[in-house]
Amino acid sequence: MLKSLHIDPGKCTGCLQCELACSYENEKVFNPAKSRIKVFNFHDEGRFVPYTCTQCDEAWCMHACPVDAIKLNLANGSKDVHEDICVGCKVCTIACPFGTVNYNADTGKVVKCDLCGGDPKCASACPTDAITYVDAEMTGYDRMRAWAAKTDNNANAQA
Amino acid sequence: MSWSKKLLRVNLTDGTIKEEPTNMEWANEYLGQRGLATRYMVEEMDPKVDALSPENMLIFATGPLTGTNASTGGRYSVITKSPLTGAVACSNSGGFIGAELKFAGWDMIIFEGKAASPVYLSVYNDKAELLPADDLWGKSVWEADELLHKKHADPYLRIAAIGRSAEKGCLYAGIINDLHRAAGRSGVGTVMASKNLKAVVVRGTKGVTGVRDEAAFQNAVAAGKQVLAENAVTGQGLPTYGTQVLMNVINEVGALPTRNMREVQFEGAHNVSGEAMHEPRKTDGKPNLTTNGGCFACTIACGRISTIDPQHFSVKDKPEYQKNSGGLEYEAAWALGPDTGVDDIDALTYVNFLCNEDGMDPISFGSTVAAAMELFEEGVITTEHTGGVELKFGSAEALCWAAEVTAKGEGFGLDLGLGSKRLCEKYGRPELSMTVKGQEFPAYDPRGIQGIGLAYATSNRGACHLRGYTISSEILGIPEKTDPLESAGKAGLVKAFQDATAAVDSAGLCIFTTFAWTLDDIAPQVAAACDGEWTPERMLEVGERIWNMEREFNMRAGITAEQDNLPKRLLKDAAKVGPAAGKVNELDKMLPEYYQLRGWNENGEVTAETRARLKLPA
Numbered sequence: 131m132l133k134s135l136h137i138d139p140g141k142c143t144g145c146l147q148c149e150l151a152c153s154y155e156n157e158k159v160f161n162p163a164k165s166r167i168k169v170f171n172f173h174d175e176g177r178f179v180p181y182t183c184t185q186c187d188e189a190w191c192m193h194a195c196p197v198d199a200i201k202l203n204l205a206n207g208s209k210d211v212h213e214d215i216c217v218g219c220k221v222c223t224i225a226c227p228f229g230t231v232n233y234n235a236d237t238g239k240v241v242k243c244d245l246c247g248g249d250p251k252c253a254s255a256c257p258t259d260a261i262t263y264v265d266a267e268m269t270g271y272d273r274m275r276a277w278a279a280k281t282d283n284n285a286n287a288q289a
Numbered sequence: 290m291s292w293s294k295k296l297l298r299v300n301l302t303d304g305t306i307k308e309e310p311t312n313m314e315w316a317n318e319y320l321g322q323r324g325l326a327t328r329y330m331v332e333e334m335d336p337k338v339d340a341l342s343p344e345n346m347l348i349f350a351t352g353p354l355t356g357t358n359a360s361t362g363g364r365y366s367v368i369t370k371s372p373l374t375g376a377v378a379c380s381n382s383g384g385f386i387g388a389e390l391k392f393a394g395w396d397m398i399i400f401e402g403k404a405a406s407p408v409y410l411s412v413y414n415d416k417a418e419l420l421p422a423d424d425l426w427g428k429s430v431w432e433a434d435e436l437l438h439k440k441h442a443d444p445y446l447r448i449a450a451i452g453r454s455a456e457k458g459c460l461y462a463g464i465i466n467d468l469h470r471a472a473g474r475s476g477v478g479t480v481m482a483s484k485n486l487k488a489v490v491v492r493g494t495k496g497v498t499g500v501r502d503e504a505a506f507q508n509a510v511a512a513g514k515q516v517l518a519e520n521a522v523t524g525q526g527l528p529t530y531g532t533q534v535l536m537n538v539i540n541e542v543g544a545l546p547t548r549n550m551r552e553v554q555f556e557g558a559h560n561v562s563g564e565a566m567h568e569p570r571k572t573d574g575k576p577n578l579t580t581n582g583g584c585f586a587c588t589i590a591c592g593r594i595s596t597i598d599p600q601h602f603s604v605k606d607k608p609e610y611q612k613n614s615g616g617l618e619y620e621a622a623w624a625l626g627p628d629t630g631v632d633d634i635d636a637l638t639y640v641n642f643l644c645n646e647d648g649m650d651p652i653s654f655g656s657t658v659a660a661a662m663e664l665f666e667e668g669v670i671t672t673e674h675t676g677g678v679e680l681k682f683g684s685a686e687a688l689c690w691a692a693e694v695t696a697k698g699e700g701f702g703l704d705l706g707l708g709s710k711r712l713c714e715k716y717g718r719p720e721l722s723m724t725v726k727g728q729e730f731p732a733y734d735p736r737g738i739q740g741i742g743l744a745y746a747t748s749n750r751g752a753c754h755l756r757g758y759t760i761s762s763e764i765l766g767i768p769e770k771t772d773p774l775e776s777a778g779k780a781g782l783v784k785a786f787q788d789a790t791a792a793v794d795s796a797g798l799c800i801f802t803t804f805a806w807t808l809d810d811i812a813p814q815v816a817a818a819c820d821g822e823w824t825p826e827r828m829l830e831v832g833e834r835i836w837n838m839e840r841e842f843n844m845r846a847g848i849t850a851e852q853d854n855l856p857k858r859l860l861k862d863a864a865k866v867g868p869a870a871g872k873v874n875e876l877d878k879m880l881p882e883y884y885q886l887r888g889w890n891e892n893g894e895v896t897a898e899t900r901a902r903l904k905l906p907a
Contacts, residue, residue, distance in 0.1 A: 140580075143528075143582055143583035143592075144583055145583030145585065145586055150357075150586060153496065159496035160356055160357050160496050162392075164494075174614075175612075176595075178580075178582070257514065257518065258590070
């Protein structure tokens with residue numbers, strides 16, 4: 131079963147536990163500036179939205195890389211940056227329509243979400259289940275269930 | 290360990306900024322934040338200095354867990370001498386700037402002196418500089434925040450600033466960070482204004498490393514988070530209703546101070562409760578509450594994000610106040626609502642917005658308005674003073690007007706900015722001020738909850754619920770239930786809460802964790818992060834040391850045991866209704882035992898034996 135990160139912004143409180151988990155797992159530092167997932171605060175609207183790589187099948191970044199440094203991880207479907215190959219040209223950061231590949235000036239390489247090798251720490255750190263790691267073919271089921279619950283079983287009978 | 294081990298010392302008089310090592314010996318004895326910064330102040334400053342003089346110090350301090358992924362590990366405190374009380378001021382805030390300061394590589398910022406003209410401090414990792422703020426002076430916190438973000442072209446900049454109330458001398462002005470989190474109490478913003486310091490802006494990209502035992506730390510942090518998630522208060526009550534979960538609860542037990550604490554129950558409590566914040570409005574169908582927001586690393590997320598009814602008179606033609614911002618917390622809702630007799634939740638939310646925008650402490654502001662309303666009712670303050678406004682209990686219009694003029698420091702707003710004690714003295718009725726050591730009461734009536742009366746009377750920063758929240762035990766039964774109407778046994782309870790709280794405040798954590806956590810949950814997190822053995826017993830000892838150090842600062846500043854007191858209204862006028870009917874606060878029964886348990890003499894002075902036992906600074 132292929133799993134993917136599923137984000138429900140309505141549950142996010144903006145606490146940044148996901149960013150801390152990400153930077154700690156990948157860089158051994160508590161540092162939102164080094165996180166591959168970012169939470170955006172739309173203050174005036176009262177909305178918090180976590181955002182990160184969705185691991186596109188036909189990944190723009192992967193196709194754009196001139197040295198084939200971004201490779202499909204067959205185990206979990208993530209597109210991983212191979213630091214030993216990456217030359218830091220940043221073409222992938224231009225190619226990605228969503229902005230989720232970014233350059234790390236300290237290493238001279240690009241960084242992006244790799245699903246922590248199949249155990250994404252942002253999801254396990256999220257206190258409200260705004261970020262979950264679920265069956266990629268069922269990410270819409272919770273929302274379907276919520277709408278289904280609002281469906282009136284007797285609507286036709288009464289018509 | 291999770292310290293940066295260095296701090297910034299900023300001399301505003303001569304414009305110099307120096308880096309110096311954090312005194313780790315003191316961190317060993319005082320943990321951090323509240324304890325550590327107060328230790329610096331005790332060492333370097335005469336407690337008798339005028340709080341608004343250049344000689345007063347102003348310290349922004351983090352704790353050892355600030356900036357880590359420990360739940361709520363994003364706190365910082367502002368430590369100074371209070372212009373409101375003349376006592377030590379220590380105001381704790383969440384939001385994000387505390388962690389950002391640590392990420393920039395600094396444990397604390399110590400401000401000394403006074404700038405010749407308005408300035409702000411900019412910190413980008415190692416680079417710290419004082420920059421002119423003439424264009425920011427006279428602007429609200431929200432305006433200054435927007436201007437600074439634009440000027441630095443950096444949406445991730447974290448900003449703490451003072452508002453116009455502080456500039457105009459309001460004695461209970463706080464420092465607002467991240468638009469609506471506040472180092473709120475005791476006038477720490479007034480001190481900042483007296484130094485011509487408008488704002489502190491921070492961007493840190495270094496992060497926090499060096500936790501002593503990484504595996505043990507992650508285990509302790511994960512265990513702590515689980516306890517918070519499974520607890521009914523921190524896992525459900527606070528996320529759903531915020532601290533406003535208390536409004537109906539406290540009203541029912543007959544301890545909701547009403548109309549300047551004349552009464553103990555409010556007929557309109559439900560209308561301004563946490564439950565009411567969820568109810569859809571008639572006009573646009575939206576509830577007051579949009580969502581709950583968390584401070585940095587907080588897995589509770591009690592913060593309220595709210596809107597005001599766009600049709601409400603307070604904001605009808607003001608689109609800038611029709612957006613989302615920080616909503617009502619319980620203490621603010623109480624001071625602005627029951628204490629003034631106003632039960633209009635939109636008016637309260639509007640005034641709360643103004644308190645955030647211009648930095649008034651809503652507890653002190655609301656309580657001062659309540660005192661002014663009683664003075665108006667008594668005919669001492671008249672429409673001549675108010676410029677025609679009928680300052681009556683229950684008037685939402687009057688409350689909104691009062692907030693507007695206090696925020697800008699205009700007309701009668703300057704009188705309201707004096708705080709309840711000085712206002713009542715000015716108008717010749719000092720007995721109507723509901724304060725201890727010059728600071729206004731929070732939202733629990735000591736007639737219906739006996740222990741909190743002792744906590745108010747002995748708090749080192751004047752009347753305050755956060756210096757020993759015995760409500761946990763007396764009302765919520767945490768960690769065990771005690772009878773709120775019984776004064777026996779409360780001296781020990783108050784001491785235990787005060788000492789534990791001082792330790793939690795010094796760790797970089799939020800006190801709200803203690804609805805679920807004890808020091809048994811916290812000590813392992815501190816122990817894994819810091820050098821040395823940190824047991825619950827040691828944390829309690831450090832808390833007691835901090836409490837006594839603060840007490841000695843106050844005594845040296847000229848405060849005496851006579852000020853360990855409550856207003857006569859709470860000691861003589863019995864509650865008339867509810868479970869506490871017939872009760873006054875029995876402070877006289879609790880205070881001597883409290884002194885004894887503290888190891889103080891009958892004059893409330895720390896004895897030589899206690900000084901030696903706790904190794905207090907000379």
